Amino acid sequence: MGYGAGENAGRGSRMALCLWWPGFELELERIRTPSLADQPLALPTVGDRRRIEMGCSVAASSGVEPGMIVSQAIALCPSLVLCEPDPDFHDAACGRVLDLLRLWSPVVERSSDRGRFFVGIDGLERLYGPPERQIAGLRARLGALSPWLASSARVGYAPGKFAAWVAARSGRPGAAACVAPADLAAFLARQPVDVLPVSPRMVGRLKRLGVVRLEQLVRMPEPALVSQFGADGRRALAWARGSRIDHVRPEAPARPIRVALDFPSPIGQLELLHAALDRLIARALEHPRRRGKSVRGLRVSASLEDGGSWSIRAIAREPTSEPARIGAFLRSRIALDRPRRAVETLRLECFRFGPASAQTGLFDPKEGAPRALGSLETRSGELLPPFRRAARVLRLRLGGAALYRVLELEPNSRLPERRHALMELA
Structure with missing residues (x-):
């Protein structure tokens, strides 16, 4: 499965470097507000029944865990500071990191987690030297952007994204773990089953069966795993053995369509927000880059009164270019996650497109063909x-x-x- 940089260009990069900042959003809040430096912080979810989405290590030491109801978390840690979600601020910081990484390597892939990035490194040893020197040079670039980024990044270097992520997870803040291809199976065997990218329910069932580490999973027969867990069992076994190498694939440069609407005075009524959204949808569909394509990926964001931001991101099940369907889809999402305060500026972004939608x-x-007579x-x-x-x-x-x-x-x-x-x- 060894590929050179030229041979593997169409499939991405086999060797991967994972950069991970635990609690990325909370650390950004500490940098923005220095008075929060030693405070227990947590990021709550949006909606009426708010839960803890992420907590810092200080909050975790008091028993605060993700998924916990906010009132329970405050009862356990009365000094807990809740940081209101500010997706625009967090996404801007994520974008600056991505821009820096893309100047260092042409193969960069972001994760669904804002604080985790994958970099393809096939062929980079000719430019930057062996892995240790590559990591040191990358840290120096991150330090020029922010000293915190350089000092707190956990770095994993291994074949495939999964192994690189596990290597980064096993290290300490500011440390790096390099796994050679020959040592991959032995390295993975020592890891807990929690690292597997499967559902928490499957991890819980494995633990009840006495499977705590990947070395125990590897000893299980594949038919037994498939009969218990289906395709997830086969994939988990391949990850545990190190036989499944998921390449880092470069993201295609996105050219989203963005439209915005400023209000003379902030609006808080949902009906006015829906009317403004319909105007933005009509403007986005009239954009020249949208012609001949349907829309599938949408993001609605807003600047809120007295500071802060709000956003929702949604992927439609079926691509469409009908304003009524797009509006109904977005209104249903807004009903689940409404802006917390009055809106000063409303923005709509179409970032994923599909083929022409002709019924x-x-x-x-x-x-796509006329009916046969x-x-x-x-x-x-x-x-x-x-x-x-x-x-x-x-x-x-x-x-x-x-x-x-x-x-x-x-x-x-x-x-x-x-x-x-x-x-x-x-």
Whole structure:
């Protein structure tokens, strides 16, 4: 599985470097407000029933854990300081780190966690030397951006993103762990099962079975894991053995469509916010870069009265270019996470696009093609794709089966009940 930089350009980089800052958002708040330097901090979720999304080590020592209700956390740690989410500030800091990393390597991939980044390093030894020298040079660049970034980064160097992340996780703040390809299996065997990128429920079941470390997981037969956990069991075993190497893939340069609306006075009524959102959707769909494409990824953000920001990010199940569908989709998301204060500026960003959204007839035998004259037949009773999508949407909206087809069983039977049956469309 060894690839050179030129051979593997289409698949990304096999060797990965992971940079991880635990509690990235909370540390940014400490930098922005120095008076919080020694205080126990926590970042709550948004919504009516707020929970702890992230806590610092000081708060964790008092028993504050992610997922805990805010009132319970304050009861355990009365001096706990809740930092209101400020996604614009956090995303701007994340963007500065990404820009610096992209100047160092052409292959950079961000994680869903703001404080974790992956850098592809295939071929970089010709520019920067061996791994230790590469890491030292990267720390020097981070130090020029912020001394905290250089001193607190945990760095992992290993084949594949998973192993690099585990290496970074196992180190101390400001330390680096380098894992050679020949040592990968032995390194992973010592790690706890908590590092596996699977659901917490699966990790809990593994622990109840007595599987605490990956070396115990490796000794289990693959058929037994598949029978218990399905495809997740097979993937977990491949990760534990070090046989699954997930490459770092460069992100395509995004050219999102951004539109904004400033209000003469802050607005707090939800109806006015919806009306402003409809205007932004119409302006975004009229943008020249949107023509010929549908929209799938959307982000709504706002600058709030008295400082701070708010944002929601959503990926539509089906790409569309219909303003009514986009508006209904975003309004449902806003209902779950409303701005905490009145809005001064509302912004809409379309960052992911799909093919042109032209609805075909329900009886089109093939997607994107005109209906064949006089023919609605399909091979082997195959259901037409538009029918399949319509049945799925109706099932989700009505909470049960909505469309059926007549299935011929025994057409010559003397009993009418045996001749045909109704079968739910799937």
